[in-house]
Amino acid sequence: MSMGFTLLASAGDGTLEPFLGPPKIEMQQLFQGQRFPNVAVATDGTVLASWGNDDVKIRRSTDGGAQWSEPATLMEGGFQGGGLTVDTVSGDVFAFIEAHHPPAPIHIYRSQDHGLTWQTQPTKLLPNSQGHLPSMHMNDHGITLQVGRHAGRLIRPSRWYAAGNRREEWPNHYTNAIFSDDRGVTWQASEAFPEMGTGEACIVELSNGTLYYNSRVHWDQNEHNTRRRSALSRDGGVHWEDWRIVHALPDGHQHRSYGCMGGLVRLPVEGRDLLVFSNLDTPKATRERVTLWLSADGGQSWPIKRLVYDGPSGYSSLNAGRHGTASEGWMYLFFEGGPGGGGQMVRVNLTWLLQGVSNEDGQLPDWLTSRL
Numbered sequence: 001m002s003m004g005f006t007l008l009a010s011a012g013d014g015t016l017e018p019f020l021g022p023p024k025i026e027m028q029q030l031f032q033g034q035r036f037p038n039v040a041v042a043t044d045g046t047v048l049a050s051w052g053n054d055d056v057k058i059r060r061s062t063d064g065g066a067q068w069s070e071p072a073t074l075m076e077g078g079f080q081g082g083g084l085t086v087d088t089v090s091g092d093v094f095a096f097i098e099a100h101h102p103p104a105p106i107h108i109y110r111s112q113d114h115g116l117t118w119q120t121q122p123t124k125l126l127p128n129s130q131g132h133l134p135s136m137h138m139n140d141h142g143i144t145l146q147v148g149r150h151a152g153r154l155i156r157p158s159r160w161y162a163a164g165n166r167r168e169e170w171p172n173h174y175t176n177a178i179f180s181d182d183r184g185v186t187w188q189a190s191e192a193f194p195e196m197g198t199g200e201a202c203i204v205e206l207s208n209g210t211l212y213y214n215s216r217v218h219w220d221q222n223e224h225n226t227r228r229r230s231a232l233s234r235d236g237g238v239h240w241e242d243w244r245i246v247h248a249l250p251d252g253h254q255h256r257s258y259g260c261m262g263g264l265v266r267l268p269v270e271g272r273d274l275l276v277f278s279n280l281d282t283p284k285a286t287r288e289r290v291t292l293w294l295s296a297d298g299g300q301s302w303p304i305k306r307l308v309y310d311g312p313s314g315y316s317s318l319n320a321g322r323h324g325t326a327s328e329g330w331m332y333l334f335f336e337g338g339p340g341g342g343g344q345m346v347r348v349n350l351t352w353l354l355q356g357v358s359n360e361d362g363q364l365p366d367w368l369t370s371r372l
Helices: 167-172 350-354
Strands: 025-031 037-041 047-051 056-061 072-075 093-098 106-111 119-121 154-160 174-180 187-189 198-205 211-217 227-233 241-250 263-266 275-280 288-295 304-320 331-337 343-348
Touching (some): 025 047, 025 056, 025 304, 037 304, 047 343, 072 093, 072 106, 154 211, 174 211, 198 263, 288 350
Antiparallel strands (some): 093 106, 227 241, 275 288, 331 343
């Protein structure tokens, strides 16, 4: 495998304009039954949606999300591991599937044609300093780092399940990441997130190269356990620091201290740190009302939100279109629930989100509101 690649042009940031224009939102059902969404956008702009807790399948869109291929099976009997990762250096795409609910054997699939065909590869996963080999389920997509001395590194969220997924083990769980510096051949486990009882997370790279990590909480004894957690990494995802409770973001349905997997993406706009987060916005004990939140300062504040679907909703994954492709200007929200259940794909632009309501957490900057 040749390592003489350079960062692909489609991986770079573009301008804000493609995400603006008249407000747009569209939703369509991609899968029936089963669970666990992940969405990624290949370097040629092909949108990939993977799904399933028993037979992991994938669908592709080459026109920005208007039309979709028939479902193709990645692994029969497989359990979605999340972390669908596009290597913007080689153009390859990686899918992670476990044999059953973790802890479980991990299978890594690689596509060299933007998700059209897939091949298995040996799983080479190295432990962190604690000797822990994390599991993959159930996290949002991975990324390729673009800035600084770690540019080209692949990284995706992961989770240490300790002795299993029993409730009594939750205090021993922690979220973290795995990363690769050899184009996905070998993966190294990062050190632990600063808070135990966490898992199911998202990672984005800010414009200065800092990594922003956002996680769900599982252990109900954690303080403010219905709100999200965040931390930062300044060494390419090896260590996580500056932990805090993100009071502005709910961790799932608020009348139940269990959290819910959410999605996160940084919009590829040069010089800006526009982050979009997805989760549930309800005071009830039922999973419903999938919603988007917007930050214009790299996750320091979340001033605005907008309801996407006022009905049954669950886990969600987020991604954004790539500069110079048919996907440019779109945000992609893939979530459980919606009309008819199963897996729903929403494509939406930033203008639609900017017409949302206040989240009572700061103000949007003039450079953004002046574009409306």
